[in-house]
Amino acid sequence: MSPMPASLSEPRVGVWLIGARGSVATTVIAGCAALTAGLHPPTGMVTETSLFAECGLPTLSSLVFGGHDTVDCPLPKRAEALAAGGVLPPGLPSAIAAELEAADAEIRPGGPAPGDTRDDSELVDAFAADLRDFVRRRGLTRVVVLNVASTEPAPVGSALPPSSLYAAAALAAGCPYVNFTPSTGLHHPALASAARAARLPYAGRDGKTGQTLLRSVLGPMFAQRALAIRAWSGTNLLGGGDGASLADPAAAAAKNAGKERVLADTLGAAPQGEVHIDDVPALGDWKTAWDHIAFDGFLGTRMILQTTWQGCDSALAAPLVLDLARLVSRAHEAGLSGPLSELGFYFKDPVGDGPAALGEQYAALAGFALRLRALPGETR
Numbered sequence: 374m375s376p377m378p379a380s381l382s383e384p385r386v387g388v389w390l391i392g393a394r395g396s397v398a399t400t401v402i403a404g405c406a407a408l409t410a411g412l413h414p415p416t417g418m419v420t421e422t423s424l425f426a427e428c429g430l431p432t433l434s435s436l437v438f439g440g441h442d443t444v445d446c447p448l449p450k451r452a453e454a455l456a457a458g459g460v461l462p463p464g465l466p467s468a469i470a471a472e473l474e475a476a477d478a479e480i481r482p483g484g485p486a487p488g489d490t491r492d493d494s495e496l497v498d499a500f501a502a503d504l505r506d507f508v509r510r511r512g513l514t515r516v517v518v519l520n521v522a523s524t525e526p527a528p529v530g531s532a533l534p535p536s537s538l539y540a541a542a543a544l545a546a547g548c549p550y551v552n553f554t555p556s557t558g559l560h561h562p563a564l565a566s567a568a569r570a571a572r573l574p575y576a577g578r579d580g581k582t583g584q585t586l587l588r589s590v591l592g593p594m595f596a597q598r599a600l601a602i603r604a605w606s607g608t609n610l611l612g613g614g615d616g617a618s619l620a621d622p623a624a625a626a627a628k629n630a631g632k633e634r635v636l637a638d639t640l641g642a643a644p645q646g647e648v649h650i651d652d653v654p655a656l657g658d659w660k661t662a663w664d665h666i667a668f669d670g671f672l673g674t675r676m677i678l679q680t681t682w683q684g685c686d687s688a689l690a691a692p693l694v695l696d697l698a699r700l701v702s703r704a705h706e707a708g709l710s711g712p713l714s715e716l717g718f719y720f721k722d723p724v725g726d727g728p729a730a731l732g733e734q735y736a737a738l739a740g741f742a743l744r745l746r747a748l749p750g751e752t753r
């Protein structure tokens with residue numbers, strides 16, 4: 374399959390994925406190639422809707438993929454495994470074999486690997502050197518760094534976790550940064566002054582793809598109808614690499630904090646009830662999320678709403694990652710810097726001071742689209 378080439382005059386934009394061999398990253402790379410080749414429609418990509426027409430976003434065919442990972446499973450093999458699990462359409466990995474090989478050749482060893490003797494500054498320097506090398510060799514106008522690596526536990530003490538080392542490398546190499554995970558990334562106090570000084574745009578944290586997406590719609594509904602929530606409890610069953618990482622209670626705690634924050638922000642206070650995540654390897658990337666919402670109506674009448682979400686996590690996440698790469702690239706091109714709070718629509722725990730309800734977040738995103746339309750850019 375020969376993909377539609379990017380126009381020769383169009384600037385090429387790098388998309389550097391931390392966790393480049395994971396399910397989400399592989400689905401992003403395979404998905405972009407499939408859309409560029411016209412094999413599938415862009416279902417789930419908000420940047421392909423009319424809202425973003427004339428906003429000067431980079432085209433999908435102008436994106437060049439690379440990244441870091443700590444494992445060495447080749448991308449074509451990872452894509453075959455995802456196709457076998459029903460995450461990617463059957464036959465897609467062979468149809469886009471050339472694109473998978475090209476991205477695979479741009480993945481560099483991440484860190485710290487077991488037995489790695491490099492200290493923090495050596496790791497940051499090595500990661501930043503990989504980013505600069507990518508820009509130079511591939512003739513890129515800019516590179517957006519996106520963290521889609523395994524969720525880490527919240528750090529204890531002042532040591533920088535790996536996600537923050539990568540974020541520091543992005544700052545050092547002058548790259549805008551997106552944290553699609555609940556990991557610390559740019560949020561570490563030790564990076565605060567460097568983040569301000571770098572004057573780069575950034576967005577995060579933790580993609581909002583399933584249970585929390587639903588909560589950010591239902592929470593405002595209960596609040597606006599003046600119904601009293603008595604308890605809101607949730608359980609997730611999930612396999613795959615993400616399920617395995619979240620079997621660690623400390624990593625799950627980092628994830629659940631974002632899910633619970635949405636309720637506290639939309640209802641005014643955190644209701645009774647908890648969120649649990651169970652690792653069920655047999656389910657692979659397919660997640661079942663239940664919510665059980667106990668609420669009071671008029672005269673204290675007790676009622677219950679239960680929801681069941683059965684989603685394919687990487688298929689939900691990948692279009693959002695592509696959206697974010699394009700939006701943050703465009704923001705960087707237009708000279709925007711600091712936290713992009715208008716992108717709160719995409720996140721469980723958004724940076725900046727944006728609203729928590731999905732409807733208001735979509736309105737903020739629409740405002741961002743208007744702002745981008747008015748800003749100068751290289752292709753406009």
Ligand SMILES: NC(=O)c1ccc[n+]([C@@H]2O[C@H](COP(=O)([O-])OP(=O)(O)OC[C@H]3O[C@@H](n4cnc5c(N)ncnc54)[C@H](O)[C@@H]3O)[C@@H](O)[C@H]2O)c1
Pocket residue numbers: 391392393394395396397398441442443444483484485521522523524525535553554555579580581582583613614615618686687689690
């Ligand atoms: N899929 C969704 O709906 C969704 C939504 C929100 C957030 N996320 C987050 O996205 C991330 C990726 O999810 P996934 O399903 O692709 O997981 P995955 O386990 O399939 O992939 C994670 C990848 O990160 C790599 N990695 C681990 N430590 C690393 C390091 N120090 N440096 C570089 N790479 C490293 C792993 O080797 C693996 O290839 C997770 O943190 C998950 O919580 C996913």
